[in-house]
Amino acid sequence: MSISSSALIASSSEIESGANIGARVRIGPFCTIAADVEIGDGTIIASHSVINGLTRIGHDNIIGQYSSIGEVNQDLKYANEPTGVVIGDRNRIEKNATIHRGTLQGRGWTTIGNDNCWLNNVHIGHDCLIGHATVIGNNSGLAGHVQLDDGVQVGSLCAVHQFCILGAHAQIADQSGVVQDVPPFVCAFGNHAFPIGFNELTPAFLEAGPHQQQALRALYDMLYHQGIPIEDVKKEAKRLAIKYPSMTFFNTFFSCSTRGIIR
Template sequence: MSASVIHPSAVIESGAKLGANVRIGAFAYVGHDVEIGDGTVLGPHCSVTGPTRIGRDNHFVGHAAVGGDPQDKKFKGERTELIIGDRNSVREFVTLNRGTGDGGGVTRIGNDNLLLAYTHVAHDCDVGNHCVFSNNSTLAGHVIVEDWVIMSGFAGVHQFCRIGAHAFLGMGVLISGDVPPFTMVATETGGRPRGVNSEGLKRRGFDSERISAIKRAYRTLYMAGLPLAEAKQQLVEQAKDSDDVRALLDFIEAGQRPLLR
């Protein structure tokens, strides 16, 4: 087992737990109720306060503020957590907040995500795997982001919204409703869906038959001029031949906020 490497200027509080081969940079701070998994790198001037649990082989480049109190007036100091998975890359000045007592108590970030500079993930969010959050992209509280989502620079998501798997949010777009899986959203359409993320799906191995079924579902939902209830009826029929359409329909049915439409 390799020993951790800690810069002499770093502060590691008593009670913090560091795995094997953890590296802590200059002037970094690790609080007493923090666990950092094997192989994780905490760059210079990063701070990690707890309760926070960080998995293996993550890289926090520098000046990231991880595990801070939620930015919520209702928070009264109750015990809440931030849980981060494995192999995430977190760039400069990213802020990741813990959950709130009345909001589930936990903020979660999965595996293999890339969070670029000045990204903010607020309290009680749930981020999946393989996501890319570009510079200055922001999640308000209680947002759910499923796997393989890309947020472009300066994109923002309103509290309690959901972003479906494989969605793409364009630069500067402001999201105030649920974004279905596979969907592209852009500012030139007033923050509304503008098509299927076909290129992203191709890169992830979706064949032409699967993409065609998704496009047909998109046309039914957004281009046929149908009321939502009628569009869902047609999607039920299409879902019989497509697991992807079934996933899209399940996402719509589970929504608590209005669908972005």
């Protein structure tokens, strides 16, 4: 057990022997931190939160009250194997979050990157893989094995089906149900979610420059306005990637997509 002398822990919270608590960590009242948990420097854990299992939390995160992180997942095959949760740095996770540990049948770990911002009552299922700078609205949930690439925005009251992939900088409108993969930069809405446009407001697009912007829009038009077979779109994305680095978002997405793409 290692608790930094600069950590501030409420007297009503329970820190089990074996936990590692970094410098300047603040843990509010009535929290429980299990023995195998590591919490990095400067992270704030608000009151009544439970952090369990093999959970690794980086530095300068904010985790809201009544959150449950690293708890046993909802996969009926899970038999208490040593799986866990890894959370990066500078994430803001608001109240009542539930983030479940991985499974041996999946990645083994539920993995979350850096600089994400999630509002109240967000659920992250087992084995999810989440990149950097994503946004998830109130009362939205990701089923098991979901992948969110960098910059994805998910609105409030949304549900994402297991094994779905949301490509980089995709945007899902409020109250949507996603059951297939969503390509990069695509805006989607509805239940089941369907494409409604191209996300021109994301910083990755605005900073790309006019020639790359034109190439990205052209690929979107091939997908949704020209009726071109998906295999031909994939070939064009590979060709364009030689000249336009932003096209890597699409190539990475196409190489991972298995559930079919919203059309």
